[in-house]
Amino acid sequence: GAGVSQTPSNKVTEKGKYVELRCDPISGHTALYWYRQSLGQGPEFLIYFQGTGAADDSGLPNDRFFAVRPEGSVSTLKIQRTERGDSAVYLCASSRGRNTEAFFGQGTRLTVV
Amino acid sequence: GESVGLHLPTLSVQEGDNSIINCAYSNSASDYFIWYKQESGKGPQFIIDIRSNMDKRQGQRVTVLLNKTVKHLSLQIAATQPGDSAVYFCAESLNSGGGADGLTFGKGTHLIIQP
Numbered sequence: 001g002a003g004v005s006q007t008p009s010n011k012v013t014e015k016g017k018y019v020e021l022r023c024d025p026i027s028g029h030t031a032l033y034w035y036r037q038s039l040g041q042g043p044e045f046l047i048y049f050q051g052t053g054a055a056d057d058s059g060l061p062n063d064r065f066f067a068v069r070p071e072g073s074v075s076t077l078k079i080q081r082t083e084r085g086d087s088a089v090y091l092c093a094s095s096r097g098r099n100t101e102a103f104f105g106q107g108t109r110l111t112v113v
Numbered sequence: 114g115e116s117v118g119l120h121l122p123t124l125s126v127q128e129g130d131n132s133i134i135n136c137a138y139s140n141s142a143s144d145y146f147i148w149y150k151q152e153s154g155k156g157p158q159f160i161i162d163i164r165s166n167m168d169k170r171q172g173q174r175v176t177v178l179l180n181k182t183v184k185h186l187s188l189q190i191a192a193t194q195p196g197d198s199a200v201y202f203c204a205e206s207l208n209s210g211g212g213a214d215g216l217t218f219g220k221g222t223h224l225i226i227q228p
Contacts, residue, residue, distance in 0.1 A: 004156070033213045040121060042202045042218025043157065056214055091156050093213050102213035104156030 002026070004105035006092050012111045013082055021077040021108045025094030032075050033102060034067055035059075035091040043091055049075060050098060082112045121200060125225040132193050134222045136186040136203035144209035147216065148177060148188045149202045157202060160188070164209055190224075198226045 005024040013019050025032050030051055035043035045059035051072045060066075064082075069075040079086055089109050095102040126132045138146065144165045149157035163170045163177045163186075170177050176189040186203050200223050204216040 031212065031214075035216075040220075042204070042221050043216075044218070045215050048214040058215065093156070095212055097212075098214060099208070099210035099212045101159050101162075101211075104158070106154065106156050 004092055004094050004103055006090075006105040006108050008108060009106065010109045010111075012113060015082060015084060015112055017082050019079050019082055019110065021079075021090050021110070023075045023077070023092030023094075023105060025073060025075070025092070026103060027073075029094035029096055029103075030072065031095045031098050031100075031102070032069060033093040033095075034075070034077050035093070035104075036088040037091055037107070038088045046077070055098075079110075082110075084112045086110060087112045121221050121223045123223045123225060125227055126193055127227050128195060129192055132190045132197070132224060134188045134190075134201050134224065136188075136219050136222075138184050138186055138203065138205045138219070139217065140205060140207070141181075141184060143205035143207060143217075145206040145211055146177070146179060146186050147204045147206075148175075148186075149204060149218075150197075150199045151202060151221070152199045160201075162211060164211075193224075193226050195226050195228070198224060200224070 007022045032049040034046040037043040048056040049069045064080045067077045089107040091107045093102040093104040147162045148160040151157045161172045174191045178187045200221045202221045203219045
């Protein structure tokens, strides 16, 4: 079956604009995770969903970042008033349940100019 | 070695040799550890995990060793192949059950397999 799909693969936006990044998890996976990865660094945790609810959003850096998963499948990461420091690869992962192996997508490379 | 700026520590080994990648983790309360492999342009791929009640776990060609006393984790890859070339990350979690919730990743080591 298909893996985790993230769209777009690349996004260039101007400073101050709003962006949405989409994640389609593996079918049937109830857990979904967002991470971001700056150049030369390891991924940094943002948020974890179990079903429709955000079970852990402790990694969101500030209130410009928000994520939703309204039907417990597709998730959207939303970033308001983007800043150049938001430039990174945003990774999504999903797993069958909380305590099972997670599979990562290829990421969305966000560049804020 | 230490990473400086954007430069990852690099380990270069001959094809067929064994490699050992080391990681110093940060939180003595961490209960679960994972090694991930990341190829260029791709997301991290799970390799092997270990819980804090173990000190060694083996998979296919890979072994993870955990030393809680000094907060050290290592990944041993036997008989390295060209496809093993990638960046390897260790990750730690307070969640002993596993999964990818709230993982803290290390900086990564770039493994290069020489033909």
